[in-house]
Amino acid sequence: MNELWRLSACAVTDLLRRGKVSPVELIDAALARIAAVNPQVNALVTLGEDRARAQAARLMQRPIEARGMLAGLPIAVKDLNDVAGLRTTYGSPIYADNVPTRSDIMVETLESNGAIPLAMSNTPEFGAGANTFNEVFGETLNPWNTKLNAAGSSGGSAVALATGQVWLATGSDLGGSLRTPASFCSVIGLRPSPGRVAAGPREQNFDTLSVNGPMARNVEDVALMLDAMVGWHLEDPISLAKPDEPFLTSARRRKKPKRVALILAPAGLPIEPEVVVGCRAAAEKLAKEGIIVEEASPDFGGVGQAFQTLRAVDFSTGMEVLLKQHRDKLKPDVIWNIEKGLALKSEEIGKAALRRARLYSDVAAFFRTYDAMILPAAPILPRDVKERWPREINGIALDNYVEWLKLAALVTMTSCPSLALPAGFSADGRPIGIQVVGKPRGEADLLSVGLVVEDILGLRDAVPIDPRVRH
Numbered sequence: 001m002n003e004l005w006r007l008s009a010c011a012v013t014d015l016l017r018r019g020k021v022s023p024v025e026l027i028d029a030a031l032a033r034i035a036a037v038n039p040q041v042n043a044l045v046t047l048g049e050d051r052a053r054a055q056a057a058r059l060m061q062r063p064i065e066a067r068g069m070l071a072g073l074p075i076a077v078k079d080l081n082d083v084a085g086l087r088t089t090y091g092s093p094i095y096a097d098n099v100p101t102r103s104d105i106m107v108e109t110l111e112s113n114g115a116i117p118l119a120m121s122n123t124p125e126f127g128a129g130a131n132t133f134n135e136v137f138g139e140t141l142n143p144w145n146t147k148l149n150a151a152g153s154s155g156g157s158a159v160a161l162a163t164g165q166v167w168l169a170t171g172s173d174l175g176g177s178l179r180t181p182a183s184f185c186s187v188i189g190l191r192p193s194p195g196r197v198a199a200g201p202r203e204q205n206f207d208t209l210s211v212n213g214p215m216a217r218n219v220e221d222v223a224l225m226l227d228a229m230v231g232w233h234l235e236d237p238i239s240l241a242k243p244d245e246p247f248l249t250s251a252r253r254r255k256k257p258k259r260v261a262l263i264l265a266p267a268g269l270p271i272e273p274e275v276v277v278g279c280r281a282a283a284e285k286l287a288k289e290g291i292i293v294e295e296a297s298p299d300f301g302g303v304g305q306a307f308q309t310l311r312a313v314d315f316s317t318g319m320e321v322l323l324k325q326h327r328d329k330l331k332p333d334v335i336w337n338i339e340k341g342l343a344l345k346s347e348e349i350g351k352a353a354l355r356r357a358r359l360y361s362d363v364a365a366f367f368r369t370y371d372a373m374i375l376p377a378a379p380i381l382p383r384d385v386k387e388r389w390p391r392e393i394n395g396i397a398l399d400n401y402v403e404w405l406k407l408a409a410l411v412t413m414t415s416c417p418s419l420a421l422p423a424g425f426s427a428d429g430r431p432i433g434i435q436v437v438g439k440p441r442g443e444a445d446l447l448s449v450g451l452v453v454e455d456i457l458g459l460r461d462a463v464p465i466d467p468r469v470r471h
Contacts, residue, residue, distance in 0.1 A: 004025070004026060005029055009168050009216055009224055010224055012026065013224065016070075023073070024056050027118060031118075034047070034165045037165060041146065042139060043156045043158075044120065044156060046088075048117060052118045067114045069113050069227060070115045072114055074117075074167070075225075077117045078157055084100055084101055084102050085100075086100075086117065088100050089137075091122070091137070092136065105236060106198065110229060113229075114228070115228060119160070120156075126334060127152070132150055132152035132155025132181070148385060148470075149383060152177060162217075167217075168215070168224075172210060174311065175412055178190070182420035183378040183435075186433070187217055187422070188216050188217065190214050192211055195239050197229045198231060198235075205237050205238075208415060213226070220252070222419070223248040223250070224248050230242050247444055251451050258371055260292070260372045264376070266375065267303065269304070269406055269407050271379040271393070279432070282374075282423040298363050300410045306353075307406065307409040308406075309344060310413075315338045315340070319338050359414060360440075363414045363440075375411070378433060381426050388401070411437055417442060422462060
């Protein structure tokens with residue numbers, strides 16, 4: 001019981017539901033672990049101990065069977081999602097002292113299912129950029145090598161999980177913000193279908209590019225957290241109903257895929273050789289277990305550019321007022337993205353929307369042949385944390401801070417769920433991840449396939465780890 005932080009979320013919630021451990025004991029265990037390792041990696045930036053203990057006390061007044069599926073499990077919430085009464089900054093100096101009075105719908109849903117938000121996890125300013133640093137809290141460091149970056153924008157959540165500070169954490173994903181840090185830190189992240197996790201309240205109610213999703217240390221824990229996050233909500237017009245069968249139950253069926261497509265160079269995007277080698281090696285392990293693996297791909301031509309256009313529309317729509325009022329407090333990359341959106345012509349936006357629509361039709365046809373697609377989760381290995389974004393991959397120059405995220409963005413544009421899993425390590429010990437992409441709204445089958453893949457690759461429980469400090 002002195003090292004509860006080493007247990008899986010499924011194991012700990014089982015202890016909670018059997019009355020073998022209390023929510024207060026888990027809060028104590030998490031706080032002790034946070035104190036021991038967080039100073040070395042800066043993953044969790046605001047602690048809500050008093051709020052968490054008050055919530056635990058309220059839960060413990062109920063019968064155990066009435067405490068929800070998470071039954072009092074402490075979690076981390078990404079510092080983009082409001083938690084009522086807890087400092088929520090969005091990684092921005094503009095909101096450095098912001099304390100919301102209402103929680104995000106996702107947080108409310110988690111709390112109704114027995115989650116206890118204990119801490120906010122670090123994120124780049126407004127989640128923009130795949131390196132987790134900001135002017136409020138500084139840099140989050142990769143626990144496998146603290147000279148390296150943890151990716152982003154859900155970097156704080158990924159690192160907190162990898163180091164055992166919490167059992168579950170929330171992430172969000174527009175262009176890989178959940179999948180890339182999972183890959184860089186060797187944990188699991190699920191980008192669900194738009195609407196699967198109700199979001200808001202927000203102005204851009206019908207946004208189908210950015211989603212919230214679960215992060216954990218293994219596939220079963222991700223499925224458990226997804227169960228605690230999902231459900232229709234009146235304030236989210238695209239939200240989906242909770243499925244009849246829990247995702248954890250579906251995952252544990254371990255439905256072995258018959259045929260999967262391996263995609264190692266979609267749309268000719270540059271991907272580092274060691275990443276390709278690692279992903280191919282993972283695919284070969286699947287093939288040895290009787291899964292048919294074929295190199296095949298839908299047509300992703302022009303999809304990356306269409307994503308850049310639609311992303312810029314989102315930025316300009318949601319942040320034009322901030323640009324006018326607080327330009328001096330916004331980082332240059334955010335300013336660039338807002339102004340890119342403001343400069344777009346209607347013709348460009350229309351073409352991008354049509355390209356996305358055609359992609360969906362292509363992908364729907366593709367899934368008549370394949371049960372899943374497998375791609376690298378990120379095109380590069382973790383790099384020095386001081387490199388704010390990659391200027392080149394394989395000698396190919398990149399001219400803006402999101403260009404290197406096109407690989408993940410291709411999947412974003414399909415609206416398909418995608419599960420990022422550890423696939424191995426480079427020669428010098430840097431994590432490599434793959435993403436397994438399922439059919440539209442096919443989280444149940446995807447998690448089942450994901451559990452099979454996790455079993456075959458044999459990397460479950462490779463974390464938590466003590467940070468490997470490099471100077």
